Amino acid sequence: MPLSGADLTPLKISACQDEKGRISPVPGKSISLQINPSQFKHERSTCFTQEKPLGDTGSGRQYSHMQPGKLSFSAIFDGTGVIPRPTGVPQQEVEEQLASLAKVIYEYKGVSHQPSIVQILWGQLIFTGRLTSFTTDYTLFRPSGIPLRATAALAFDSYRSSKEAQLEADASSPDLSHVVTVRAGDTLPLLCEQIYGDGRYYAEVARFNGLRHFRALPPGMVLHFPPLE
Structure with missing residues (x-):
């Protein structure tokens, strides 16, 4: 059965700010894509020292540091009117849609002297x-030359708040986000106890992950445990 507009969840990009070590969205500065990406690439890498330890017997180079994660995807912007828009949202030209995106992800902030931090x-x-x-490829035009469709290729480097950087050495800290792959015998209260030190957070984690039935977690399921506020 095809999904209705109410069933589709658009990819949302929000401009954020790092205040006192916490990342928080900037009110009124976000954009939801008209068309979700067909795929995205999430890259992570680990760096090791270039030299092998003296007398190394096969253990290999020593760990150095983690590279910032990278996320990339392409977003299609359509101005033909063929793609349905949410009720009450007016049709926009492609250039207007791209300008709205640029205000969220590309606009230079004079106070912090850098583009906005974003949350996807x-x-x-x-x-x-x-x-x-931020590379835009225009693929369809009106006879007047006005773009009717464009594809924006976007790439991002991950950002950690100053507080997250300080907590990096303590990977079990409840102030950091955690991604856990469920193993046989795991329960949500047990995982909350391990991560937060309090199993009573299971209801909030269930809502965060959109779980309707969380008493029996299938092995292999990936769960996100957000940082405690």
Whole structure:
């Protein structure tokens, strides 16, 4: 059965600010994509020292640091009117849609002297980062030359707040986000106890992950445990 407009969850990009070590959205500065990406690429990498330890017997190079995560995807912007829009949302030209996107992800902030920090939310994807690349490919035009369709290729590097950076050494801290793959025998209260030190957070985690039935967690399920406020 095809999904109705009410069943579709658009990818949302929100401009954020880092205040006192906490990432918080900027009110009224976000955009939801008209057409969700068909795919995205989430890259993570680990760096090791270039030199092998003296007398190394096969253990390999020593760990150095984690590279910032990278997220990339393409977004289609349509001005033909063929793609239905939510009720009450007027049709916009492609350039107007791209300008709205640029205000969220590309606009230079004079106070912090850098583009906005952004948070990207879609399904189970939660990514906080900053724009590194914004390339637009125009593919359809009116006879007058006005664009009717464009594809924006976007790339972001992950961003950590100063508080998250300080807590990096303590990977079990409840102030950090955690992604857990469920194993046989795991329960939500047990996982909350391990991560937060309090199993009573299970209801909030269930709502965050959109779980309707959480008493029997199937092995292999990926759950997100957000930082405690």
